[in-house]
Amino acid sequence: MEKILEVKEYDQITCNERYRNSSKYKFLEKKFYQELRAYIENVTRNSDSYVNQAFGKKFSGSREEEGKPFMLIHQESGVGEVIEARNFVGLIQLESGMKIQILPKIEFGTGADETREVLLKMLKEMKNFSGWKLSAAKLASGSTNLYDIFIDMYLQEAKLLVKRGLRSDYEKVEGNLKSYKGKLLVSRQLRENLVHQERFYVRYQKFTRNRAENRLIKTTLLRLKKAASREKQIQEIRNLLPVFEEIPVSSNIRNDFEKVRADQNSREYEQIIQWSKVFLEDESFACFSGNEKARSLLFPMEELYENYVACRLKKHRENTWKVFPQDGGHTLFDSPKRFQIRPDIVLRREDKCVILDTKWKLLEDNQWNNYGIKSADMYQMYAYSKRYKAQDIWLLYPMTEWMKKQEKIVYDSGVEDAGFPTRVHIFGVDVADINGSLDKLLTAIEAEKGA
Template sequence: MKILKAHITLSEYSYIFIGSEDIGNNKAVDKKTFDEVESFVLQNSDTVQYLKLGQNKLHKYLQAQNYVGVIQTKSGVTIEILPKIARNTDDAKSKNILIKMLKTLRKSPFKNFNTANLKASNLPLLEIFITMFLVELEKLIQKGIKSDYIDKEDNLSFLKGKLKIKEHMQKNLIHKEKFYVEYQEFIQDRVENRLIKTALEYLYKKSKANNNKKRIREFLFVFDDIKVSHNIKEDFKKIRLDRQMNDYALVLQWAKIFLYKNSFSPYKGKEVTFALLFDMNLLFEDYVGHMLKKNGLEVSLQDREHHLAYLDSNTGKFQLKPDIVVRHDAEVIIADTKWKLLSEDKTHQGVSQADMYQLYAYGTKYTSPKCENMYLIYPKNESELTEHQYHYQKDMGGLKLKVLFFDLENPEDEVFYEYFRR
């Protein structure tokens, strides 16, 4: 069976299946593509569930979970998984919101990218990531790519550098006119530039966008005299990002993402040639934390001040790590983010009992300054859900927990931040 589509877009919790026609948001693929993705899922199932294997009355399927991004199979099919921001959000809006969230991701190269002129809806995610890399590389080239003194050995017809006696005697017993020497040359063929060129050649084969391919060809011309890397992992270990090389940091971070192919979510298997996947739970936490900081609040992410229990006075066990801790002079506010859509159709709208216990444990440990207000933060959807407030005591005193909704389509909504300023 021939490949039905070269590019497939899924939203979270929709799925792919073997077939010839899509069913709603669920996408039909050929058997080869399905088998390749299934192999990828099974080989990684012991550590992470990128997609969930299931079976219904009609067919076997692979359902997207809370990981979004790009998977490219060995046969050349690209599967793009977008976050389910709300039940009726279209792909273009989801993609734009995802890119905005990625720009706030800690320890990532996304933050400096200006999305103002990027028509995300017209480009697949992989091409957007390639564009981001090329934008950073263009900045580097405009500043000038760096040269370095590189150690070389050669059998020359003139004396240069240091004569290597042993090698000279072995090679030049007959050729008295030659000198086997060790010397240094100040050239651009340094390890950092070799890795960038290797990334460019790799992406030229991956990219399907004419504009990206054109720019890659132009940049390869600039790197024409530079060799490619033949040992990527070893060459990355040799990188020296001192003050002089600081301009290379973002470009090399991108090169590592593409060449390692698993920078954010490590994976196993040979049926997938490239995957760049992001855990929406972590991304949502980072984004909400970033926006709280942006709005002038003192925020600590994954705070590690307390343990749940102690073996003795000095040995804490069961580290507590609330997603977000906001500190005021006389109060601590604790919040946990949860990447799931609540619904009136679910018990307690979908708020889990385990989450209620977890927040209670946090609140009882943060006593100096005292914690009285805690929040569970969910993405807002089109449903008119109540922001319930729970009290952990029957007399309504002590610890309180309120369910809040963060509007990803309107992240500057001042009403949300007022809860943390009270």
């Protein structure tokens, strides 16, 4: 039976037997707890940061979670030491085979299965995930972990590639041949064939499957063969490997990724190479680390949420605005130009501008406490408004039941403020019904004065 502990963001894990059946803490057997603790410490020693690289670069924003580890070890009064999950979702697989699966703190739809399904839809919209087919059948069982699903999707793509046929390329080869071909290497010819003048030491081009993309895929398959926990996956990998028999493994993974071509002849490799980057730990868009037996594949939830809203907004059929995610066109000061500001999403149409900013946080039903909205967030929105000359700012929080009954939450700075008013609108996004939410959002934006 698969050993798996399912937790949510910010859940706390303990090995204290008194909390085995606790609703507040997640219990993990002591031997697995110690193993998890050792893994966290090992990653901490070997990593200088825990940053998202979802868009091909290290996250360099000013968010409060930047630089924090994916899990914290600390003391909890009356409980003892606990391990606290942070804002990352995904899976940690320990050397013993024990898996810690971390799901979003906000449940989508009717339960854990639907939450997993929505989470994978969000992952699908990531730059390196787009185009991957997510099978609902793979999400039917609560015991199915994310890492297995990712392996399944990789193997699915590998099988499609093999069916279409691996691409070949010309490779430079040197050899001492009985017949002349290519270019004679004079110095080697004199050294090797002074006596055997019937031979030719030459350099020539050979049409072969030994190209960077195929080496990377073979290397990934061999790594997944060791990592896979299901016999069906291992067998599928065994069935694929004979196709790559004459292709060597990658001796320099980073160098091979740099050799990957982006042209019409290699377009079918695009998705599988992006996934190979994940599994081979090279420029991964997640915090993926570990040795052959212990590893983690984790994604920062704030980035997933922001990217999902932006991507779906771009694709929305009713959207007449141009969408600019992570727009970096302004600084807070002009002289000198310092302190760059970067809204999550900027909408533009003709001379109109609207700012959208996503916040992965559940608001509380308490207007006297400003619904739990942070003052710093409002200061930030005000700066966006003035520098972008945008009257309307929309803070997009995950939808809650009480927000569904709320008509409007708007903070208005007043018409005399710096030449135009700043209106900050609070809007709930139902991630499980993203298209319906975007319909309502765009309708609300259009209804505002000046939009």
